[in-house]
Amino acid sequence: xxxxxxxxxLLRPQSVEEAVAALQTSPSARLCAGGxxxxxxxxxxxxxxxxxxxxxxxxxxxxxxADAAGLHIGAGVTLRDLAESEAVSESYxxxxxxxxxxxxxxxxxxxxxGGNLCLETRCLYYNQSxxxxxxxxxxxxxxxxxxHVAPTGNRCRAAFCGDLAPxxxxxxxxxxxxxxxxxxxxxxxxxxxxxGADHLTLxxxxxxxxxxxxxxxxxxxxxxxxxxxxxxFPLAGVAIACERGSPSARSFRIAVTGTNSCPLLLDGPAPxxxxxxxxxYFGALNKLVQKAVSPQRTTTTGAHYRRLAVAALAARxxxxxxxx
Amino acid sequence: MKRIVSLVxxxxxxxxxxxxxxxxxxxxxxxxxxxxxxxxxxxxxxGACTVLVDGRARPSCITFAxxxxxxxxxxxxxxxxxxxxxxxxxxxxxxxxxxxxxxxPGMIMAAEALLRRTPDPDDDAIRAAxxxxxxxxxxxxxxxxxxxxxxAASP
Numbered sequence: 001x002x003x004x005x006x007x008x009x010l011l012r013p014q015s016v017e018e019a020v021a022a023l024q025t026s027p028s029a030r031l032c033a034g035g036x037x038x039x040x041x042x043x044x045x046x047x048x049x050x051x052x053x054x055x056x057x058x059x060x061x062x063x064x065x066a067d068a069a070g071l072h073i074g075a076g077v078t079l080r081d082l083a084e085s086e087a088v089s090e091s092y093x094x095x096x097x098x099x100x101x102x103x104x105x106x107x108x109x110x111x112x113x114g115g116n117l118c119l120e121t122r123c124l125y126y127n128q129s130x131x132x133x134x135x136x137x138x139x140x141x142x143x144x145x146x147x148h149v150a151p152t153g154n155r156c157r158a159a160f161c162g163d164l165a166p167x168x169x170x171x172x173x174x175x176x177x178x179x180x181x182x183x184x185x186x187x188x189x190x191x192x193x194x195x196g197a198d199h200l201t202l203x204x205x206x207x208x209x210x211x212x213x214x215x216x217x218x219x220x221x222x223x224x225x226x227x228x229x230x231x232x233f234p235l236a237g238v239a240i241a242c243e244r245g246s247p248s249a250r251s252f253r254i255a256v257t258g259t260n261s262c263p264l265l266l267d268g269p270a271p272x273x274x275x276x277x278x279x280x281y282f283g284a285l286n287k288l289v290q291k292a293v294s295p296q297r298t299t300t301t302g303a304h305y306r307r308l309a310v311a312a313l314a315a316r317x318x319x320x321x322x323x324x
Numbered sequence: 325m326k327r328i329v330s331l332v333x334x335x336x337x338x339x340x341x342x343x344x345x346x347x348x349x350x351x352x353x354x355x356x357x358x359x360x361x362x363x364x365x366x367x368x369x370x371g372a373c374t375v376l377v378d379g380r381a382r383p384s385c386i387t388f389a390x391x392x393x394x395x396x397x398x399x400x401x402x403x404x405x406x407x408x409x410x411x412x413x414x415x416x417x418x419x420x421x422x423x424x425x426x427x428x429p430g431m432i433m434a435a436e437a438l439l440r441r442t443p444d445p446d447d448d449a450i451r452a453a454x455x456x457x458x459x460x461x462x463x464x465x466x467x468x469x470x471x472x473x474x475x476a477a478s479p
Contacts, residue, residue, distance in 0.1 A: 004366075006345065007343075007344075008344060008345055009325050009344060010345075010390060036383075036386050039347070039385075039386045039387075040367045040368055040386060043367065052344070054391060056391060104383075104456020104457075105437075105452070105453060105455065105456055106368075106382045106434070107383070107386075107456065109382060110382065110387070230456060231456055
């Protein structure tokens with residue numbers, strides 16, 4: 001019988017505590033939080049594991065609730081349920097749009113928030129079959145010694161391509177992490193580091209269990225460019241939350257994905273003030289985004305195009321949030 | 325490791341021993357011999373292997389069989405009843421929704437999931453529901469028209 005996947009033992013913990021314990025049973029244990037990306041990588045021979053810990057039966061991680069304290073999103077909530085949530089649709093448009101921008105309906109039915117936040121980074125030289133990568137002497141991210149994107153550099157340049165992270169970042173999301181040493185909370189940007197081969201700061205056997213977002217009155221949106229209109233990772237994506245000050249003053253929080261090895265929450269821009277020339281302001285915002293990102297040759301499209309595209313997307317989205 | 329899973333496939337109850345690493349597409353094609361479930365890209369990108377798991381469309385090539393324990397699975401083979409085509413099958417046939425036909429089982433199952441929840445979808449809803457399914461022959465006009473016709477024909 002054909003099976004391109006490696007042999008492994010599948011564990012189905014019922015609680016977060018059991019899941020942490022299950023991860024400790026084998027040094028190569030891996031989490032499955034939907035598996036829509038993981039299974040593809042397994043098939044490509046990119047994942048070595050003896051134990052797979054499926055989080056689908058951990059009911060406590062599927063809670064999605066809005067109250068006076070804000071929004072609680074369990075890491076096991078599916079992207080479909082997130083997008084269909086009334087609370088998310090009412091107050092967190094960027095999150096809804098980002099969830100709907102992920103893959104197709106069949107993927108969103110099982111893909112989870114936690115899985116999308118921990119999405120493996122992607123690269124033209126990495127997301128290939130085993131024989132393709134072997135013929136290319138592998139790469140710095142897996143088994144090889146050279147980054148084919150930046151051969152003179154000393155780190156992997158694979159790009160983070162999750163859609164949800166920037167949308168959560170612009171709302172100041174904090175994440176709850178459970179591990180062998182208990183529970184800790186960090187700001188979402190602190191989950192990531194700029195290293196395509198090791199982009200998550202999670203310690204061994206740690207699991208993201210939930211995301212917390214404070215109540216928000218900001219208008220927001222998410223936009224992405226991709227090669228194919230459905231089921232495609234972002235070449236670049238941008239989320240913006242826009243808060244209203246005086247009649248025409250606005251402040252923006254901007255986060256991007258697809259351009260670096262981690263999602264970026266940008267510093268600035270300065271608020272749009274009463275009396276500012278909007279064209280000059282959004283032109284400056286475009287330049288700010290161009291300067292902040294560093295896309296590399298990790299996709300079939302050029303890095304320069306992605307730099308221009310993400311900046312244009314950001315300026316257009318910000319303008320729409322002001323005008324709309 | 326093998327484990328026993330209990331599945332209802334096209335209305336019939338089965339208990340089978342499956343490996344932990346067995347994918348749903350392999351279970352359906354090789355154990356249940358339901359070869360209408362097509363193996364296209366094998367990477368969750370084309371939708372040819374789409375089946376319904378508890379009434380929702382899922383690419384079976386990126387779904388573990390063992391994680392479907394207790395679920396109801398529906399494939400294209402379960403569409404026709406007593407030798408009569410389902411409304412979607414008939415609509416695809418009458419509206420030339422299939423050319424080579426390889427993507428058609430996945431298209432029909434994705435459309436079936438849509439029509440159960442949205443019996444009278446507009447074109448945008450049809451496009452969104454079929455967003456995970458690729459056709460490399462016809463373009464999508466006839467396919468969308470077929471789904472629209474099936475919706476109109478359904479009681």
